[in-house]
Amino acid sequence: MALKEGRKIKDTLWEIPKSYKQGMRVPVRIYATEALLDRMDPAVFQQAANVACLPGIVGYSFCMPDGHSGYGFPIGGAAAFDPQEGVISPGGIGFDINCGMRLVATSLTWEQLAPRLEQLVDRLFAAIPAGVGGRGFVKISKDEFRAMSEQGMRWCLKQGYALAEDLERSEEAGCLAGADAAAVSERAVERGYQQIGTLGSGNHYLELQVARPENVFDRKLAEAFGIRLPNQVLIMFHCGSRGFGHQVATDYLQKFLAVQPKYGIQVLDRELACAPFRSPEGQDYFKAMKCAVNMSFVNRQVILHRIREVFGEVFGRDPMELGLHQVYDVTHNTAKLERHLVPGERRPRELLIHRKGATRAFAPGMEDLPAVYRELGQPVIIGGSMETGSYLLVGVESGAETFFTTAHGSGRAMGRHEAKRRFKGRELERQMREHGIYVRSVSAAGLAEEAGAAYKNIDEVVEATELAGLSHRVARLVPVGNIKG
Amino acid sequence: MPHWTLPGLTQADVAFRAEGESLEEVFRAAWEATLEVMLPAPGCLRALVRKAIELANPASDLLLFDFLQQLLFFKDSEGLLLSLVSLSIEMGPGEFRLQAEAAGEEADPARHELGTDVKAVTLHRFALRRAGGRWQATVILDV
Numbered sequence: 001m002a003l004k005e006g007r008k009i010k011d012t013l014w015e016i017p018k019s020y021k022q023g024m025r026v027p028v029r030i031y032a033t034e035a036l037l038d039r040m041d042p043a044v045f046q047q048a049a050n051v052a053c054l055p056g057i058v059g060y061s062f063c064m065p066d067g068h069s070g071y072g073f074p075i076g077g078a079a080a081f082d083p084q085e086g087v088i089s090p091g092g093i094g095f096d097i098n099c100g101m102r103l104v105a106t107s108l109t110w111e112q113l114a115p116r117l118e119q120l121v122d123r124l125f126a127a128i129p130a131g132v133g134g135r136g137f138v139k140i141s142k143d144e145f146r147a148m149s150e151q152g153m154r155w156c157l158k159q160g161y162a163l164a165e166d167l168e169r170s171e172e173a174g175c176l177a178g179a180d181a182a183a184v185s186e187r188a189v190e191r192g193y194q195q196i197g198t199l200g201s202g203n204h205y206l207e208l209q210v211a212r213p214e215n216v217f218d219r220k221l222a223e224a225f226g227i228r229l230p231n232q233v234l235i236m237f238h239c240g241s242r243g244f245g246h247q248v249a250t251d252y253l254q255k256f257l258a259v260q261p262k263y264g265i266q267v268l269d270r271e272l273a274c275a276p277f278r279s280p281e282g283q284d285y286f287k288a289m290k291c292a293v294n295m296s297f298v299n300r301q302v303i304l305h306r307i308r309e310v311f312g313e314v315f316g317r318d319p320m321e322l323g324l325h326q327v328y329d330v331t332h333n334t335a336k337l338e339r340h341l342v343p344g345e346r347r348p349r350e351l352l353i354h355r356k357g358a359t360r361a362f363a364p365g366m367e368d369l370p371a372v373y374r375e376l377g378q379p380v381i382i383g384g385s386m387e388t389g390s391y392l393l394v395g396v397e398s399g400a401e402t403f404f405t406t407a408h409g410s411g412r413a414m415g416r417h418e419a420k421r422r423f424k425g426r427e428l429e430r431q432m433r434e435h436g437i438y439v440r441s442v443s444a445a446g447l448a449e450e451a452g453a454a455y456k457n458i459d460e461v462v463e464a465t466e467l468a469g470l471s472h473r474v475a476r477l478v479p480v481g482n483i484k485g
Numbered sequence: 486m487p488h489w490t491l492p493g494l495t496q497a498d499v500a501f502r503a504e505g506e507s508l509e510e511v512f513r514a515a516w517e518a519t520l521e522v523m524l525p526a527p528g529c530l531r532a533l534v535r536k537a538i539e540l541a542n543p544a545s546d547l548l549l550f551d552f553l554q555q556l557l558f559f560k561d562s563e564g565l566l567l568s569l570v571s572l573s574i575e576m577g578p579g580e581f582r583l584q585a586e587a588a589g590e591e592a593d594p595a596r597h598e599l600g601t602d603v604k605a606v607t608l609h610r611f612a613l614r615r616a617g618g619r620w621q622a623t624v625i626l627d628v
Contacts, residue, residue, distance in 0.1 A: 041496055068496050071609030071625060075497055095605035095627045132523045132602045133564040133592030191561040201602035202628045243561030246604045246627075250554060253608065254547075270608035416499060416601075416628070417492035442594050445525060446601045485602060 056086020066411030072271035099240030107323025131442030136197030192244020201485025387452025398469030486514030
């Protein structure tokens with residue numbers, strides 16, 4: 001076992017004790033099968049232990065089955081902090097604030113889509129800017145951008161880029177309340193105000209997928225979430241808050257480094273720079289971070305608007321006649337105030353939950369879920385590699401153990417440098433075509449970095465989340481078309 | 486200027502080491518390394534737009550951090566990819582002062598073989614030190 005200092009709690013849960021590293025306030029808990037744990041980069045354990053040293057952490061420093069090393073928190077990391085005693089850290093959220101996933105159903109089957117697959121992917125590739133330096137079609141002033149960042153998807157509704165049902169089917173209804181653009185730098189606005197409706201690059205993508213009947217694991221829930229036809233086509237995409245969120249995180253990382261001595265805070269990694277949540281600096285970051293969260297919801301909404309336009313053009317029909325209803329939008333890079341029951345305590349209390357590369361997975365009956373999903377549980381969208389597939393899952397009651405948090409993706413198994421050495425982008429594109437996946441990518445090198453073999457097996461990761469009681473599988477979705485930056 | 490990737494430092498992101506005889510050389514190497522993640526062959530850039538950069542910071546490593554962020558700022562705010570034209574760093578009263586000029590053009594997939602977008606310069610294992618008579622920078626970029 002790669003984790004020599006850890007102990008097994010159960011088949012899918014491992015604990016690193018507080019004695020592992022000086023300064024740890026709580027143990028680390030890693031959710032993974034032994035096979036996944038063995039393949040985890042050892043830096044993950046160090047990073048999760050560093051998180052466990054942060055002031056005000058409650059319970060455990062968590063790592064999900066897709067955990068891999070990042071900066072500050074591991075990717076796949078989650079931690080709860082006492083809002084009175086604890087800190088907020090940009091490194092626990094990531095530079096790409098509210099990087100997230102959106103899943104959209106259609107009423108088309110693969111048989112109906114297949115003859116137009118290439119035309120559709122080509123049109124989507126032309127309509128949705130991707131890659132380095134991409135700028136979107138939405139032209140607004142910086143002042144309007146600031147207003148947008150406070151209103152989130154409500155702004156889209158007013159502009160005609162959203163349907164009311166899109167808001168209902170998004171985490172936080174597409175707007176984190178309390179966003180205040182006064183806490184955002186001019187530089188952050190400059191970096192982001194022309195990027196609404198752009199995908200970015202790296203592991204960001206837009207994919208056309210098929211739900212094959214043999215890959216539907218929970219038919220009742222699948223139908224409730226909008227997967228009702230054999231070989232139904234769905235659209236999944238993954239992107240975040242672009243340069244705007246990246247700059248908000250950078251600004252406050254620097255501010256927190258400067259004020260940490262004032263608050264007597266020392267961290268083991270400068271990427272874990274933090275400030276007391278209730279301090280003026282901590283509150284300013286929280287308000288600015290919410291602006292970036294909202295911008296990211298808007299980014300994905302404008303992309304959905306473009307998708308609807310393209311489907312309408314290609315099929316010559318109203319997009320809503322093609323059943324383009326959003327299933328859900330989930331964020332996996334955030335800090336949010338939520339009420340949870342801490343083990344050993346009697347009453348739920350407010351906690352500041354950091355999730356970095358980790359998805360909220362609320363269980364059936366939780367009051368923060370929209371009415372449409374309250375009895376079913378929250379849809380969870382976990383993206384795999386572009387060659388293998390992705391999953392739709394649902395939150396479950398036993399997720400209380402991680403404050404209702406689950407994995408966000410398959411997690412990298414190979415570094416980007418090694419992936420580029422082993423794979424050639426254009427050759428990969430040809431091979432994927434042979435396997436029935438039509439890909440358009442701005443960057444051949446970027447495509448090679450995202451090869452399926454560079455990622456862990458998504459089936460293993462998702463199975464681990466189910467075995468661990470963090471989320472329940474609804475359907476596996478296989479890719480047939482993909483656009484990448 | 487010498488720079489090379491450090492594949493063992495990160496799985497999800499890009500890590501590199503840059504070196505130089507002087508602060509100017511190591512800063513220039515780090516800029517080139519960051520640019521090459523987004524544009525692997527920057528020789529194709531035409532100097533259609535020029536930008537002046539002026540920065541000051543009491544800490545030389547954080548000056549490098551600020552400097553690399555300038556490249557990302559121009560990329561996101563104006564879509565520009567820029568090569569360095571000139572660079573000078575002086576030690577002023579209590580702080581390092583940097584003046585630079587960069588030139589380039591808008592990223593254009595039709596003309597440029599683009600790489601991966603860089604989201605941010607991280608401070609994870611970020612270091613600037615003098616070792617064996619040379620300046621050495623270690624940088625992890627979030628991509």
